Amino acid sequence: MSDFIIHVTIMSGLYALLALSLNLQAGLxxxxxxxxxxxxxxxxxxxxxxxxxxxxxxxxxxxxVLAAAxxxxxxxxxxxxxxxDYWGIVTLALAEVIRIIATNEDWLTGGAQGIGGIPPLxxxxxGQTRQLVILATVLLLVLAxxxxxxxxIGGRYGLSxxxxxxxxxxxxxxxxxxxxxxxxxxxxxxxxAAVSGFLFAxxxxxVGPEQIDSSETFxxxxxxxxxxxxxxxxxxxxxxxxxxxxxxxxxxxxxxxxPSEYVAAGRLLLTGGGLIAFxxxxxxxIVPERVGGRRYV
Amino acid sequence: MKSILLSxxxxxxxxxxxxxxxxxxxxxxxxxxxxxxxGDDQRRGMELALEKINADGGVLGHPLKIITEDSGxxxxxxxxxxKKLVTVDKIPVVLGEFSSGITIPIAQYLLQQDRxxxxxxxxxxxxxxxxxxxxxxxxxxxxSGAFAAQDVFSGGAKNVAVIAPNxxxxxxxxxAFAAKFKSLGGAITSTVLYTEGQxxxxxxxxxxxxxxxxxxxYTAYGKESATINRESFELGLNDKKWYGLYLTMCTAxxxxxxxxxxIGMDLNYIGGNGGDYQKAYEAKYKGGFTSTFNGFAYxxxxxxxxxxxxxxSLDPQKIEDAIAEIGKSYEGATGPILLDADGQRSTQPxxxxxxxxxxAVATQ
Numbered sequence: 067m068s069d070f071i072i073h074v075t076i077m078s079g080l081y082a083l084l085a086l087s088l089n090l091q092a093g094l095x096x097x098x099x100x101x102x103x104x105x106x107x108x109x110x111x112x113x114x115x116x117x118x119x120x121x122x123x124x125x126x127x128x129x130x131v132l133a134a135a136x137x138x139x140x141x142x143x144x145x146x147x148x149x150x151d152y153w154g155i156v157t158l159a160l161a162e163v164i165r166i167i168a169t170n171e172d173w174l175t176g177g178a179q180g181i182g183g184i185p186p187l188x189x190x191x192x193g194q195t196r197q198l199v200i201l202a203t204v205l206l207l208v209l210a211x212x213x214x215x216x217x218x219i220g221g222r223y224g225l226s227x228x229x230x231x232x233x234x235x236x237x238x239x240x241x242x243x244x245x246x247x248x249x250x251x252x253x254x255x256x257x258x259a260a261v262s263g264f265l266f267a268x269x270x271x272x273v274g275p276e277q278i279d280s281s282e283t284f285x286x287x288x289x290x291x292x293x294x295x296x297x298x299x300x301x302x303x304x305x306x307x308x309x310x311x312x313x314x315x316x317x318x319x320x321x322x323x324x325p326s327e328y329v330a331a332g333r334l335l336l337t338g339g340g341l342i343a344f345x346x347x348x349x350x351x352i353v354p355e356r357v358g359g360r361r362y363v
Numbered sequence: 364m365k366s367i368l369l370s371x372x373x374x375x376x377x378x379x380x381x382x383x384x385x386x387x388x389x390x391x392x393x394x395x396x397x398x399x400x401x402g403d404d405q406r407r408g409m410e411l412a413l414e415k416i417n418a419d420g421g422v423l424g425h426p427l428k429i430i431t432e433d434s435g436x437x438x439x440x441x442x443x444x445x446k447k448l449v450t451v452d453k454i455p456v457v458l459g460e461f462s463s464g465i466t467i468p469i470a471q472y473l474l475q476q477d478r479x480x481x482x483x484x485x486x487x488x489x490x491x492x493x494x495x496x497x498x499x500x501x502x503x504x505x506x507s508g509a510f511a512a513q514d515v516f517s518g519g520a521k522n523v524a525v526i527a528p529n530x531x532x533x534x535x536x537x538x539a540f541a542a543k544f545k546s547l548g549g550a551i552t553s554t555v556l557y558t559e560g561q562x563x564x565x566x567x568x569x570x571x572x573x574x575x576x577x578x579x580x581y582t583a584y585g586k587e588s589a590t591i592n593r594e595s596f597e598l599g600l601n602d603k604k605w606y607g608l609y610l611t612m613c614t615a616x617x618x619x620x621x622x623x624x625x626i627g628m629d630l631n632y633i634g635g636n637g638g639d640y641q642k643a644y645e646a647k648y649k650g651g652f653t654s655t656f657n658g659f660a661y662x663x664x665x666x667x668x669x670x671x672x673x674x675x676s677l678d679p680q681k682i683e684d685a686i687a688e689i690g691k692s693y694e695g696a697t698g699p700i701l702l703d704a705d706g707q708r709s710t711q712p713x714x715x716x717x718x719x720x721x722x723a724v725a726t727q
Contacts, residue, residue: 069450077439169529170556178531179487182467193475270438271471274464274531277438313443316432317451326406326431330394333433 070313072197076269078309079204083262085289085301086211090255092287093296093355094219096231097248098154101141101161102286105256107168107278108134109263114181114273115174123187123268130264131257137164138256142249161280169275180274187268204265208302211258215298218254227251292344294351303352311337386422386671388664389430389448391459391469396436397559398461400584401654405461405484406431408657411643412664422671429664434460438468445469449476455679456481456671458663461656463487463531470497479683483663484656487535491705496683498690500666500700501659502711504532508539510713511580511608511628516547518626520578520604523549524571526591527582527608529556536582536608552576557587564591565598572600582608584654592617609655610716611723619721629723630655631698631712640696662695669693 084106091097112130116122121129141160145153168175175181187203188196218224229237230244237244267273285308293304315333324332344351390409393402409429417426430452432444441460448454449472456479460466466485473480474496482490482499486507490499515523525540527533533556541551552574555567568591571579579600583591592614595601601621607613610627631637640661644652652658670685671677690702703709716723 067451070446073446073450074443077443172534178464178529178534179489180464180467180531182489183471183492270442270468272438272464272468274438276436276462276464276530282437312440313447316444316447320430326394326429330399330433330435333435334395 069194069197072201074310074313075306076197076201076204077313078306079201079208080262080266080269081286081289081309082208082302082305083211083258083265084286085293085305086208086215086298087255087258087262088286089290089296089298089301090215090218090251090258093290093301094224094231095227095248095251096150097142097252098150099141099157099252100154100280100283100287101157101159101164102259103278103280103283104157104161104164105134105137105259106263106266106282107161107164108137108256109260109265110267110273110277111168111175111263112260113264113267114176114184117184118176118181123185127264130260134256134260134263135253138252138254139249141256142245142252146245146248158280158283161278161283165275165278165280168278176274178275180272182272184267184271184273186271187265200265200269207261207265211261212298212302219298288341290351292341292351294353294355296355297351297353300351300353300355307352308337311340385425385428386668386677387428387430387452387454388667389432389445389452389454389457390660391432391434391441391444391448391457391465392660393436393461393465394431394433396434398436401461401484401656402434402436404653404657405459405660407644407648407653408660408662409458409664411640411647411657412661412668415643416665416668422668423675423677427664427668430454434465436462436465438465441465441469442472445472449473449478455479455677455682456667458483458660458667460484463489463535466490467493473497478679479667479686481663481667481686483659485531487531488539491707495706496679498666498686498702498706499708500662500695500697501656502708504535504539506708506711507608507628507713508536509543510711511536511606512540512543512547512549514628514713514715515578515580515606516544516549518578518604518606520576520606521549522552522574522576523578523580523606524552524574524576525554525580526567526571527554527556528559528584528587530559533582540580540608559584559587561587562590563594565594568595568598568600572598576603578604578606580606580608581613583613586616588613589616589618592621596621607716610718611652612655614718614723615651615653619718622718623721625718626726627716628713629716630658631714637696637698658695658697662697662700665695666690666693666700 088102091099109130113126116126145156169178188199226242230247289304289308290301294300392405421427434441448457457473458481461484463485466482470480470493480497486504488503488505525537527537537554555571557567605625607627610629614622669689670682674681674685693700698712701710715726717726
């Protein structure tokens, strides 16, 4: 059982990084990014392509981070004159374009067959120790990312982003370059998503286009909505809560003794019902955003 | 509420008490998500196998049990499921999944944990290199693609166009077909990989027709195949021969007038255990096969049950050896199963079929 919990914690940690990244964009900056999974894809495909062409894991990491930062920058640039909802649609479309490229350029991405056999991180260690070291790495990264986001939000920069979110014209009149702010925010948050993708690829050992389906973006959205949009702790709580719920629903099925044809239906019912309950009864999530909270400007 | 709790505790107690003797195997299937139709069909095959095994006395003197987990068609969920089966349920053998992109990571994990993996639905040739402990009861793309290419070529067509879904299955089989067909001396006029779920495929079909092929090779699931067959009929493309890869799957949901005269290949369910299996399936589920995948799931479970009985043990290593031994000559519902040194199904008998008066009949 403990092995299973370690695994679920690692996966939750990877999703927490993604959720923190999306929370920076959507929660803090009001940037409705529906293409978050494309930034994650930069991470997974960075790792996979580096492995495929024998560049080594370090160059894979550099590739992943650079690609994601560039893509984040491009996301922000494409929509510089669009309102939030239209920009959201553009990001969704861009993410789909990237998925379609990944499905078709098989010389680079392995096409629909994907790239398999990516070696795990810390390959020298034995299975059990490796899991623990990966767990420690992921948890440290989540902690570091959480502190980094807190620092970003708490400072002057965070305030300027919040003004841009609430009153873009006011921000512009105060001399803030809102397009530059958006670009920076997207580039920085994209790096978090890429790190998550890079670790995911090495952990799962396989990268393929079905992993970057647009439905995955909405799972990350569900995490920050449940956890509390605009709150870093909320993003982490949401990621862990949803991931653990997903992982433990099969046990509920075993305990109740449901026949296997109800497994999928039960899972969908529980997660869907849970989300609706949150939207009805706790709109601001488990850990709501603190308005005018402590800051260290 | 109290009674539910009590029955839950009872079931839990029962399963813990019975664990020591009962043979329990695991399955990871896409019961939800985009491949849910195929996943549910795999589940049906397993259910039939379970009924047959347990009617015949079970495994090691006890009824066999399968714990089926839903992958949701997602790698992450499938991996959760596989880890649960190994670390919590302590299962020696896991069958699954459907998409190669999910089968490969769960198989790699299972092999790392010294468990046995049986591939029952993925045909990517990458599966061949998974390593010891991984078996496939389904012929990989190179096996089916090569058969179809040989069949089409010997039928006299030299220039063919290929249309297949743009997913791992479609890309794999289209590539395998093209490689073999070209090596025989034929030419591929065009290959179109279509995105699933469209309301129309006219553009793709016109693009296909532009190369003026002697014959069209296609493969499609349910709804897509119905649309493709209707539109190719409307566009007049059926003046040339159409060759279906897994013909019954390609024509199941189509109006018979659109597919009349089509030829193709399919799995051989006739003879051996196949006929009885097909009857049992039709009797239980009131209709023909939903997909071609239920038979492999059935064979996977039957093979594992036979292997556990032969090994007289639930030790994964012993089961693995027994599967390799049985796999030298095993008569499955999908025809004889011969596993090669990599544990892969090296040969698979296919049927040549033709649609006559709305029914698929075997030729030769």
